[in-house]
Amino acid sequence: MHSDIQVVIIDDDAEITEALTEMLELDDFCVQAFAQPEKALASLHADSPVVVLSDVRMPRLNGLDLLARLQQLDAAIPVLLMSGHGDIPMAIEAMKEGAYDFLEKPLQPEHLLSRLHHAIDKRRLVLDNRSLRQNLEARCGLEASIIGESAAIKGIRQQVLALAQANVDTVIYGDTGSGKDVVARALHQCSARRDKRFVAINCGGMSESLIESELFGHEAGSFTGASKRHIGKIEVANGGTLFLDEIESMPLSLQVKLLRVLQERSIERVGSSTPIPVSLTVLAASKDDLAQLGEEGRFRKDLYYRLSVASLSIPALRDRPEDVLPLFHHYAQQACERFARPLPELSAAQSTRLLQHDWPGNVRELKNAADRFVLGIGESAMATDEAPGGYEERMDHYERHIIREELKAAQGQLNAAAQRLNLSRKTLYRKMKKHRLDKQLFKAGEDDGS
Incomplete structure (x- = not known):
């Protein structure tokens, strides 16, 4: 389930480490365990696809010191600290210092799994955003424009x-x-x-x-x-x-x-x-x-x-959603330089709203959204407040999404897409006209007369 992001367990208690590893692997997590925090640190680097689950009280390097070292390495690595001592002041201090969460032993399996799922989603999003930015920086020639x-x-x-x-x-x-x-x-x-x-x-x-x-x-x-x-x-x-x-x-x-x-x-x-x-x-x-x-x-x-x-x-931007996030990151970087502002982190929810929006103003509207995002002008920075709200608008939005996905799966073949949707070819064509969908945008090659 989470093969791309690894859970690094650090605990000097071998029984706890073994039990946690078994529980997480049975739930399809990819796990690596360490008894010594120094060895765990040596295995990590900036951009490591990991989340860290560590005990607080360890003999040579305690959890708070480990957290500080990890923050220096990559401040965006989610670190979940656990302790069996009910140390509320320490938990508060850990959260202040940037810990993702503080869990009390004995760990509650459902709560632990939930927090790890959220931490992994956050790490994945951070790494995806970094990859997009690096790809943009590496572009040259035509790909840069x-x-x-x-x-x-x-x-x-x-x-x-x-x-x-x-x-x-x-x-x-x-x-x-x-x-x-x-x-x-x-x-x-x-x-x-x-x-x-x-x-x-x-x-x-x-x-x-x-x-x-x-x-x-x-x-x-x-x-x-x-x-x-x-x-x-x-x-x-x-x-x-x-x-x-x-x-x-x-x-x-x-x-x-x-x-x-x-x-x-x-x-x-x-x-x-x-x-x-x-x-x-x-x-x-x-x-x-x-x-x-x-x-x-x-x-x-x-x-x-x-x-x-x-x-x-x-093509209109709504017909090429694969381009939304690369374009958004490109314009956000430009806005950072223009306004002398740091680049904010794009949340999973914001990415989803960007991908769901129809962008009637095309790339120009997306550029304005990136400007507002960098300037931090409220939630409107994502330019998605215009998303369909009423029943009919929502149904139209949903219908367009379904038709688009089936056309993509059928590679623009109208007969195949109509069969998948259980519609007549004529009805599908009429709905494509209504939603301004062009079959040519989905074709992998020449179709057979459709």
């Missing part, structure tokens, strides 16, 4: 490497807050243009005249208020990468000019007829399907086809 352990994110990292080497114009799709800008920067950093400029412009929220000037630049006197020449973003990005965020909101009249830039690789500043050659890679990001917008007349089809030499899609 596009963080995650899900199959989808691993696939995106492979796509980024391939597209960056091909140096082609690319459209990045994803919901708001999913990290499209992070992927765009990674494409630039992995390309041969990495030493040149990465220039980003948000096409949303700007007037048509302003965005035209920002993109193409203007000559002095070209319009009222243009007192001097202004170099536009496209020209500034010459030699590097231009990132057009929220391109779906670019006015149609400007889409014509952008299409000309992509075709001819040259621009004309507003108020000038002199062509200026530019060499750059254009990356565009959209939360909407540009092909669909093209069909609806809200985006130029010719620009869509010219931009979409390649494309990649970032």
Whole structure:
């Protein structure tokens, strides 16, 4: 049951040690016993996957001194002290010094097992968190920027490497807050243009005249208020990468000019007829399907086809829960540096709430949650207060979880998942649409027509 975390028993009474070892091993604990605390200490190191159960009164090194030595070695090792002397002041002192618990002999088996279970859970969580932090610190290159352990994110990292080497114009799709800008920067950093400029412009929220000037630049006197020449973003990005965020909101009249830039690789500043050659890679990001917008007349089809030499899609965070904790630790570490705060310990309950939350705001919402966690702004720091509360909301949340797990088990095969859920294929499909679940995210390979 607990093969990953060992219980280290330290007691100079051989009968007690033998009895405790037998009881714990029969309950599936992994046990190592020592009669001498010095030998136990010699076997341990920081990050040892252990909890310690030690007697207090021993001849050469008593329990409190042992506790102090263990605190120096690794303050997060749970130490449970036991004594048959009913020493209340000593128990109080031990708890003050950081003991996990103080147990009175004769030990009550059920109470002992319960406390050991809790201590092991705590140690496991501490070691898991340390491992995540160490993995983040060890990351380099793409893994340091596009963080995650899900199959989808691993696939995106492979796509980024391939597209960056091909140096082609690319459209990045994803919901708001999913990290499209992070992927765009990674494409630039992995390309041969990495030493040149990465220039980003948000096409949303700007007037048509302003965005035209920002993109193409203007000559002095070209319009009222243009007192001097202004170099536009496209020209500034010459030699590097231009990132057009929220391109779906670019006015149609400007889409014509952008299409000309992509075709001819040259621009004309507003108020000038002199062509200026530019060499750059254009990356565009959209939360909407540009092909669909093209069909609806809200985006130029010719620009869509010219931009979409390649494309990649970032799944919503709710569809890749494996990435939640690595991302949370990454942003928490960044917040610690930004706010000059120590990194708090993430409890098991907090980890569970993070994993259960749907993250409608995606990675951006998770980053804000990490900031609040580091700042210690109450329980809201975990950003999970929005979790479903009413009966229908809870049932929807539960239904989505079940369907997602069965799709994962069936590797995206709808027939198999429907059979496992005892649903018709049509009903499963309807529920997948309701919960915005995409079978492609669960597939291990090509399915058989489902």
